Amino acid sequence: MRRRARTTSALAAVAAATAVLSISVAPATARSVPTLGLRSVITQGSGWGQVKPSRVDYGGDPTSFVTGVKWRTWGGARAVGHGTADWIWPGWCVACGGVELPATVVAFGRTTCRGHSAYQYVEWFFPSRGQSFNRRLAGENLCTGAQPPPPPGKVEKCGQVRLKSAVAKAITLYYSPINCATARAFVAGSGAGRYLGRNARFTVDGWWCGSSLAMDFGGAQFFSCQRGDLTNVNFELKSG
16 A cells, blocks of 8 residues: 555656646747737837737838738748738829838847847838848847848939930939949930829839929929839939
């Protein structure tokens, strides 16, 4: 009887230890699932501090949020999802040039934020506009609130070029990987002259270009063209 009693006691001890182990392991497992940053750091908008948020929102204008996000992956070095966000025609204002498009969302930079697993950054882009994932274009650090460094490159002034029925002046590159000679050749062949004096939304050779007269305030007509993630060319168009 004593041997059986000792066996029963031993089994009870093992059961108790198992219960304690399950209690201690469960919270650690829950904490290992990363959230999108920390809510205590990004206080505006929504989605922060959540696992697989369906809306990622910085709380600003329509370009600051993406909705209806369905995450294809979560928990690895990167999390990838798909939703809908506002893309703005180049040369147009946010209020007048917004178009809702499918967007790919990427959360990345998994780390430990104040003892909690989280993704430090999130970015979304529009594949239909030739864009792709680029970690250099992510916003602020979602764990510390630190602002991102400026885009690579610099602002370059590239002079002017004559089109068939107009002159493009003040050609400017903003953090663009192309050089001024390439920019002038593009503007000369862009066909922008046919939009002189009227609103424009057009595409040419993978570039998306636009001009909104409402934004010119009676001055020279301003055009902006974008291609991919970082290629940007702006210019003013006058008859001549």
